[in-house]
Amino acid sequence: xxxxxxxxxxxxxxxxxxxxxxxxxxxxxxxxxxxxxxxxxxxxxxxxxxxxxxxxxxxxxxxxxxxxxxxxxxxxxxxxxxxxxxxxxxxxxxxxxxxxxxxxxxxxxxxxxxxxxxxxxxxxxxxxxxxxxxxxxxxxxxxxxxxxxxxxxxxxxxxxxxxxxxx
Amino acid sequence: xxxxxxxxxxxxxxxxxxxxxxxxxxxxxxxxxxxxxxxxxxxxxxxxxxxxxxxxxxxxxxxxxxxxxxxxxxxxxxxxxxxxxxxxxxxxxxxxxxxxxxxxxxxxxxxxxxxxxxxxxxxxxxxxxxxxxxxxxxxxxxxxxxxxxxxxxxxxxxxxxxxxxxxxxxxxxxxxxxxxxxxxxxxxxxxxxxxxxxxxxxxxxxxxxxxxxxxxxxxxxxxxxxxxxxxxxxxxxxxxxxxxxxxxxxxxxxxxxxxxxxxxxxxxxxxxxxxxxxxxxxxxxxxxxxxxxxxxxxxxxxxxxxxxxxxxx
Amino acid sequence: xxxxxxxxxxxxxxxxxxxxxxxxxxxxxxxxxxxxxxxxxxxxxxxxxxxxxxxxxxxxxxxxxxxxxxxxxxxxxxxxxxxxxxxxxxxxxxxxxxxxxxxxxxxxxxxxxxxxxxxxxxxxxxxxxxxxxxxxxxxxxxxxxxxxxxxxxxxxxxxxxxxxxxxxxxxxxxxxxxxxxxxxxxxxxxxxxxxxxxxxxxxxxxxxxxxxxxxxxxxxxxxxxxxxxxxxxxxxxxxxxxxxxxxxxxxxxxxxxxxxxxxxxxxxxxxxxxxxxxxxxxxxxxxxxxxxxxxxxxxxxxxxxxxxxxxxxxxxxxxxxxxxxxxxxxxxxxxxxxxxxxxxxxxxxxxxxxxxxxxxxxxxxxxxxxxxxxxxxxxxxxxxxxxxxxxxxxxxxxxxxxxxxxxxxxxxxxxxxxxxxxxxxxxxxxxx
Ligand code: NA
Ligand code: NA
Numbered sequence: 084x085x086x087x088x089x090x091x092x093x094x095x096x097x098x099x100x101x102x103x104x105x106x107x108x109x110x111x112x113x114x115x116x117x118x119x120x121x122x123x124x125x126x127x128x129x130x131x132x133x134x135x136x137x138x139x140x141x142x143x144x145x146x147x148x149x150x151x152x153x154x155x156x157x158x159x160x161x162x163x164x165x166x167x168x169x170x171x172x173x174x175x176x177x178x179x180x181x182x183x184x185x186x187x188x189x190x191x192x193x194x195x196x197x198x199x200x201x202x203x204x205x206x207x208x209x210x211x212x213x214x215x216x217x218x219x220x221x222x223x224x225x226x227x228x229x230x231x232x233x234x235x236x237x238x239x240x241x242x243x244x245x246x247x248x249x250x
Numbered sequence: 251x252x253x254x255x256x257x258x259x260x261x262x263x264x265x266x267x268x269x270x271x272x273x274x275x276x277x278x279x280x281x282x283x284x285x286x287x288x289x290x291x292x293x294x295x296x297x298x299x300x301x302x303x304x305x306x307x308x309x310x311x312x313x314x315x316x317x318x319x320x321x322x323x324x325x326x327x328x329x330x331x332x333x334x335x336x337x338x339x340x341x342x343x344x345x346x347x348x349x350x351x352x353x354x355x356x357x358x359x360x361x362x363x364x365x366x367x368x369x370x371x372x373x374x375x376x377x378x379x380x381x382x383x384x385x386x387x388x389x390x391x392x393x394x395x396x397x398x399x400x401x402x403x404x405x406x407x408x409x410x411x412x413x414x415x416x417x418x419x420x421x422x423x424x425x426x427x428x429x430x431x432x433x434x435x436x437x438x439x440x441x442x443x444x445x446x447x448x449x450x451x452x453x454x455x456x457x458x459x460x461x462x463x464x465x466x467x468x469x470x471x472x473x474x475x476x477x478x479x480x481x482x483x484x485x486x487x488x489x490x491x492x493x494x495x496x497x498x499x500x501x502x503x504x505x506x507x508x509x510x511x512x513x514x515x516x517x518x519x520x521x522x523x524x525x526x527x528x529x530x531x532x533x534x535x536x537x538x539x540x541x542x543x544x545x546x547x548x549x550x551x552x553x554x555x556x557x558x559x560x561x562x563x
Numbered sequence: 564x565x566x567x568x569x570x571x572x573x574x575x576x577x578x579x580x581x582x583x584x585x586x587x588x589x590x591x592x593x594x595x596x597x598x599x600x601x602x603x604x605x606x607x608x609x610x611x612x613x614x615x616x617x618x619x620x621x622x623x624x625x626x627x628x629x630x631x632x633x634x635x636x637x638x639x640x641x642x643x644x645x646x647x648x649x650x651x652x653x654x655x656x657x658x659x660x661x662x663x664x665x666x667x668x669x670x671x672x673x674x675x676x677x678x679x680x681x682x683x684x685x686x687x688x689x690x691x692x693x694x695x696x697x698x699x700x701x702x703x704x705x706x707x708x709x710x711x712x713x714x715x716x717x718x719x720x721x722x723x724x725x726x727x728x729x730x731x732x733x734x735x736x737x738x739x740x741x742x743x744x745x746x747x748x749x750x751x752x753x754x755x756x757x758x759x760x761x762x763x764x765x766x767x768x769x770x771x772x773x774x775x776x777x778x779x780x781x782x783x784x785x786x787x788x789x790x791x792x793x794x795x796x797x798x799x800x801x802x803x804x805x806x807x808x809x810x811x812x813x814x815x816x817x818x819x820x821x822x823x824x825x826x827x828x829x830x831x832x833x834x835x836x837x838x839x840x841x842x843x844x845x846x847x848x849x850x851x852x853x854x855x856x857x858x859x860x861x862x863x864x865x866x867x868x869x870x871x872x873x874x875x876x877x878x879x880x881x882x883x884x885x886x887x888x889x890x891x892x893x894x895x896x897x898x899x900x901x902x903x904x905x906x907x908x909x910x911x912x913x914x915x916x917x918x919x920x921x922x923x924x925x926x927x928x929x930x931x932x933x934x935x936x937x938x939x940x941x942x943x944x945x946x947x948x949x950x951x952x953x954x955x956x957x958x959x960x961x962x963x964x965x966x967x968x969x970x971x972x973x974x975x976x977x978x979x980x981x982x983x984x985x986x987x988x989x990x991x992x993x994x995x
Binding site: 111135 | 585587588591592595605608610611612615616619620625629798803804808810811814815834837839840842845846850898942945
Binding site: 261299300430 | 606609610613614617621622623635732733735736737799800801802804805806807811859862863910994
């Protein structure tokens with residue numbers, strides 16, 4: 084499972100970094116083309132907007148794997164270790180639920196609703212843009228499952244430790 | 251939604267000029283009056299619920315019942331609406347009204363039925379013309395090499411190219427600053443862009459070449475309209491139509507006021523333009539639309555409504 | 564209905580956030596729960612999904628990942644120390660000179676990197692140990708670093724102003740940026756004034772005089788970094804590129820500096836830099852995506868109108884209403900992060916402000932300034948947490964020495980809130 088996570092990380096890293104560089108290049112091209120060409124490109128702005136959505140969604144999923152979304156951990160940090168692990172399992176489960184309901188199910192609905200809608204400049208189905216949501220939702224499902232598994236392992240270990248101490 | 255025998259219809263719209271807002275309010279007033287208060291309209295103004303594309307989607311799913319968007323925003327949903335982006339589709343305002351008040355638009359309104367919403371009526375959004383920072387546009391060559399902001403539409407881009415200008419597609423929020431900083435030399439819109447968006451502070455020449463007339467369209471969720479009892483449905487259609495007549499009136503008045511304000515407060519020069527050379531320059535676009543599947547019929551129908559045409563007897 | 568749904572909205576949000584659920588998820592879950600009261604399940608879920616995507620569908624937001632990326636490149640580019648040297652030169656002879664160096668370093672670095680966190684880490688990381696060595700109090704040094712870090716969010720480039728411009732319906736970014744200089748520098752001067760008084764009282768040392776030759780070397784070394792500010796702002800003001808496009812130019816220039824000029828990074832470092840930037844983008848954008856769902860629900864239930872009516876019902880005096888808004892925002896800032904606060908509360912307070920005849924640029928300036936204070940106040944403040952850990956002190960220890968700084972900054976807040984001419988003079992001067 085940790086191997087699968089590594090591959091997942093690598094995949095997202097490769098896609099997002101390539102996209103990021105491409106975005107920088109396209110944005111600069113947008114400025115340059117205004118001065119070099121008489122008719123500047125009509126598609127750069129839309130390309131950048133849509134890329135940002137994909138970059139953000141994949142980035143957000145990646146961050147779930149790294150457990151680095153902003154949270155207020157004031158209370159959590161003050162809990163004893165075994166309660167903290169239990170709380171972390173709850174938190175990850177809420178992630179799981181969120182990704183399943185809003186991102187995969189809701190996002191899937193949005194994709195099917197907008198597949199026939201065409202973007203003004205690139206003339207591609209808007210569904211391709213909304214697709215970023217269920218795709219990163221699936222990644223989040225995967226990452227939080229991995230996190231939960233690790234937490235369950237840790238829980239076993241700590242309760243094992245506690246039992247040893249009690250004995 | 252139903253609340254104690256009263257049906258409440260949610261009507262969301264993006265930012266709009268005052269006459270259009272007044273007309274949407276008039277629609278609600280008329281509908282309530284016609285149904286003895288059994289149907290009420292609740293408004294979500296000023297993009298509170300999102301931009302035009304989002305609002306159409308919300309109407310599609312029924313999160314809101316009604317919305318009003320520009321015809322150009324509907325191009326993404328139904329090819330039929332792209333006809334309104336064609337420059338010089340209409341000869342003048344009278345031609346525009348003749349078409350929009352006839353049955354020609356019915357298939358366009360119904361073309362989105364499968365998507366879950368239909369057109370109810372239209373509101374006049376006036377004509378769109380060029381306005382520039384440095385001087386008037388009297389002939390296409392005045393646009394040569396000028397960076398003109400256009401909406402993100404292929405037709406608009408091609409139109410400016412055919413006229414010799416350099417089209418710069420840009421979101422509306424950046425236009426003012428870009429005009430001011432000289433990233434843009436001009437833009438194209440109706441007179442309200444000068445007053446309400448403040449572009450008149452920078453662009454001092456407005457030239458009536460009147461290249462397009464893109465109507466605003468009032469949309470309603472298909473299930474909403476189907477689920478209404480027959481007399482309420484009738485009231486919705488009547489209120490819509492009457493609000494359109496009301497809108498034509500207040501729109502004209504507001505345009506006159508905007509023009510006067512532009513001249514007095516901003517010192518804008520308005521000039522008339524001989525449209526012939528402009529029409530000739532964009533003729534290739536007409537050829538393109540004439541031969542497009544699905545648009546051919548509508549194009550011909552609209553042509554028939556021109557002054558002196560056979561269909562216009 | 565308004566009261567019931569807002570209780571659920573904020574209740575669910577507060578509970579989830581308190582137990583440590585990530586803020587973005589707390590916001591999204593609370594919004595969905597509230598939407599379910601008003602719309603059927605599948606429509607609610609679709610709407611939540613739609614808002615997440617469409618809220619990011621904005622050209623203005625492109626600037627955020629680009630400024631983040633160029634900030635990280637600059638951060639890795641070893642330019643912090645060159646700016647510290649410059650700041651030392653500028654603040655050298657004032658009592659408590661090392662504190663002033665820290666403050667000006669944060670302002671300079673923040674104006675380049677756009678990140679308060681990056682500034683307080685990079686500059687504070689150098690300055691706090693130095694101050695300690697020369698006998699400055701440890702908690703005082705940490706407080707100075709914390710108090711001056713948010714200037715980087717106000718002095719352009721500033722993502723906060725970009726988000727505000729977007730949500731307020733296209734307020735001129737160029738005007739906000741020019742005003743951002745004024746309010747950011749005022750913030751910095753206020754913290755310098757406090758540091759001056761305390762240093763004088765405690766007899767903190769003054770730095771030794773620098774020779775003209777050394778000074779020249781320091782300035783020459785710092786020029787290429789400072790040039791970034793000139794290129795960005797100059798480019799925007801002369802109309803070569805828009806404020807949004809400036810962010811991409813920023814990336815290219817910082818790449819040039821780090822890879823070619825200073826040679827402080829190599830191409831091999833790039834993947835890691837990009838991954839860092841991608842992660843930060845993911846965090847910020849996910850918050851924006853979730854928050855826009857909350858603004859939608861609030862509009863759908865009519866909450867903005869209700870709050871606006873309540874506030875306007877208290878008084879019709881402009882100053883009283885502004886004071887109420889100021890206090891509410893200060894309270895919001897104590898527990899909420901800056902981006903979601905802008906997204907959620909602009910639609911509520913901007914219409915009230917416009918009703919009172921307040922310019923949207925002016926509103927944006929004191930609004931963002933106000934929320935920036937929240938980043939360094941307890942209980943929740945990223946600037947506070949990071950600054951304390953950089954300074955090697957506990958959050959609880961640093962609160963007391965921060966109090967005089969809070970007072971000075973709030974005094975500036977009141978000044979820019981109630982005297983529009985202060986923050987608007989620069990935008991007006993450039994005709995923006
Ligand atoms: Na900055
Ligand atoms: Na705070």
